Every structure is written in C-alpha cells, then in structure tokens.
Amino acid sequence: MTSLFKPKQFQYLEIEETEGGKIISLFLHNPESRNAMTWKMGEEFSQAIEIIRKSKTPPRVVILSGRNAVFCAGGDLNLLRSFSEKTYSQNKRDMRKFYSFFLSVRKLPCPIIAAVNGHAIGAGLSLAFACDLRIFAKEGKFSFNFVRLGIHPGMGSSYLAPELLGKALGVRLLVTGETFGGAEALQWGLASEVHPKENVYEKAYQYAVSLVEAAPLALQELKKNLYDERALDQALKKEAKSQAKNFLSEDFRETLTSVREKRNPIFLGR
Incomplete structure (x- = not known):
C-alpha cells in the first residue's frame, strides 16, 4: 500500500492508515492544552483533509478522534486572547478562515466517524457535530460553552446543533x-x-470496517445530498460577525481576567 502521508508529517495530528488505506484515522494531538484548537492545528487539519480529498484512491471511511484521553477542549485560550487584540474586520475575516480549517470535514467524499473518546467542549463539540456518525465516551463531558465565555457560538454550532x-x-x-x-x-x-x-x-474502528464493504460511489453521492451547505455557510457568516464583535467587548475581557484569576466571570453586558 502507498501511504498518503509521510511519517510525522504534522505536529498536532497523528494519522494511521489501515485496511490497505481504506480506513484513515486522524487523531488531534496537542498534549499541552488537551487538544485545544490552535491556528497551526487548523492549518494541518485542513491540509490533511485536502490530501484525502485529492487522492486518486481515497479511503472508504475516515475516523476522527483525539489523543491524550480527550477529544477536544475547544478553542485554544491564547488564540482566543489574540482575537481580543485585533480589529473587528480582522476578526471577522480570521474567524471564517478558522472555521473553514476544521469544517473541511464536511467536504470529505466518504463517511467520517467522530470517535469522541473524552471531553468535547465548544468548538470541539461542533467539530464532532460536523461529522457523519458519532460514538461518545460514556464518561465524557460535552458542552457548547460559548455564552459562558462571553462570545456568540461559533464553528457552525448555531446551525449544527439545531x-x-x-x-x-x-x-x-x-x-x-x-x-x-x-x-x-x-x-x-x-x-x-x-x-x-x-x-x-x-468501537468506531469496528463501525468503520463494516462501512468499508458499502458501495463507495453510492456513499459519495449520498454525502452530497445529505447536508444543506448553503445554510451552514450563511450561519458561519453570521457567527463570524457576532464573534468578531464579542471579542472586542468588556465581557470577553472579563472572561480572560477571570481565567487568569481562577474565578467565575461577572458579565455586565457591555
């Protein structure tokens, strides 16, 4: 089998190709921050998805999971802090770009299974929602905690959750x-x-093995017809505008202060 990926090609992703390349497993791997999403991780993630999409012999199934006994802790705090230091226009542009890195999973021609092996918070839970099938950890904790951070929900969650x-x-x-x-x-x-x-x-891998036997062309056509990507895109535009505004608010600055001081934030609505 010819591998699509080079060994240790990515810093924040680990990749396994099995069943003769018919199953590809992508593992988020950022041990310092519980697999929190950084800009660099997003670039690597999008690059990996693009390699899969352009392959002449694409996999039949992709599995998305996390290392470090967690799926994804959401947006990296340092990344979120950086948004508070940018302009509204910069944030609106950068949020759309950041969403696109991870929501590229919706462009895969094959089914993708989210093996949610631990906590999935905020944008991390949105990423699981963007997959086709999900297997969750019994002990995991899951939350769209955006409003508790003083920001509008993002990563497509305002569309994906409903x-x-x-x-x-x-x-x-x-x-x-x-x-x-x-x-x-x-x-x-x-x-x-x-x-x-x-x-x-x-368990996700067992599920993937069963899907390998399905007709790949039929699944590819099915994926084209399952989702309303135009509606998701409209939601992302609204989310980017709202988050860009919220990142510049006093409430979000209070979030950053409360994290540093290890206390609950006190929001004043401004």
Missing part, C-alpha cells in the same frame, strides 16, 4: 451552555453508540 438535535433542544444547549454526558448524547440521538472512553476508538 440541525442534529431539533430546534428546541439545540437552542437550549446553545443558550444555557449546559454540560451533558454520554447517556444524554445517546438518548438524544446525537451518538450512534456510547462506550467507556478506552473502548470508543475500537
């Missing part, structure tokens, strides 16, 4: 920022399966 969960439940999770677990993910139909975290990737 799309998957229905309007009422999707809005509830976005507005409250509440935390839920694996049991709720299964009950709500968000997860196909729920397992102990040490078994999540193995």
Whole structure:
C-alpha cells in the first residue's frame, strides 16, 4: 500500500492508515492544552483533509478522534486572547478562515466517524457535530460553552446543533451552555453508540470496517445530498460577525481576567 502521508508529517495530528488505506484515522494531538484548537492545528487539519480529498484512491471511511484521553477542549485560550487584540474586520475575516480549517470535514467524499473518546467542549463539540456518525465516551463531558465565555457560538454550532438535535433542544444547549454526558448524547440521538472512553476508538474502528464493504460511489453521492451547505455557510457568516464583535467587548475581557484569576466571570453586558 502507498501511504498518503509521510511519517510525522504534522505536529498536532497523528494519522494511521489501515485496511490497505481504506480506513484513515486522524487523531488531534496537542498534549499541552488537551487538544485545544490552535491556528497551526487548523492549518494541518485542513491540509490533511485536502490530501484525502485529492487522492486518486481515497479511503472508504475516515475516523476522527483525539489523543491524550480527550477529544477536544475547544478553542485554544491564547488564540482566543489574540482575537481580543485585533480589529473587528480582522476578526471577522480570521474567524471564517478558522472555521473553514476544521469544517473541511464536511467536504470529505466518504463517511467520517467522530470517535469522541473524552471531553468535547465548544468548538470541539461542533467539530464532532460536523461529522457523519458519532460514538461518545460514556464518561465524557460535552458542552457548547460559548455564552459562558462571553462570545456568540461559533464553528457552525448555531446551525449544527439545531440541525442534529431539533430546534428546541439545540437552542437550549446553545443558550444555557449546559454540560451533558454520554447517556444524554445517546438518548438524544446525537451518538450512534456510547462506550467507556478506552473502548470508543475500537468501537468506531469496528463501525468503520463494516462501512468499508458499502458501495463507495453510492456513499459519495449520498454525502452530497445529505447536508444543506448553503445554510451552514450563511450561519458561519453570521457567527463570524457576532464573534468578531464579542471579542472586542468588556465581557470577553472579563472572561480572560477571570481565567487568569481562577474565578467565575461577572458579565455586565457591555
């Protein structure tokens, strides 16, 4: 088998190619920040997706998971802090770019399974929502915590959450920022399966092996017809504008101060 990727090609991604290249596993790997999303990780992630898309012999299934006993802790705090130091126009442009790095998963021609092997917070949970199938860790904690940080939800969550969960439940999770677990993910139909975290990737791999036998051309056509990408794009435009504004607010500066001082933020609405 000819590998699509070079050994240790990426700093923040680990990649495994198995079943003769028919299954590719992408692992987020940023041990210093619990796989938090950085700009560099996003560039690498987008590059890996593009390599898969342009392959003459693309995989039948992709699995997305995380190293370090966690899936993804959301946006990196230093990255978020940098947005507070930019202009509105810069933030609006950069947020769209940042979203596009990770939401490139929607452009894959084959099914992608999110093996959510631990906590998935904020943009990290949005990334799992952007995948086709999800297997969650029973012990994991999951939350769209954006409003608790003083910012509008991003990474497509304002569209993806209602799309998957229905309007009422999707809005509830976005507005409250509440935390839920694996049991709720299964009950709500968000997860196909729920397992102990040490078994999540193995179960996702078993699922992937079963999909390898499906007709790839039929799955490619199905993926084209499953999602309304125009509606997602419109949501991303609105999110970028709103987050660009929020990053410059006193409330967001209070978030950064409260993190440094290890206390809950006190928002004043300005």
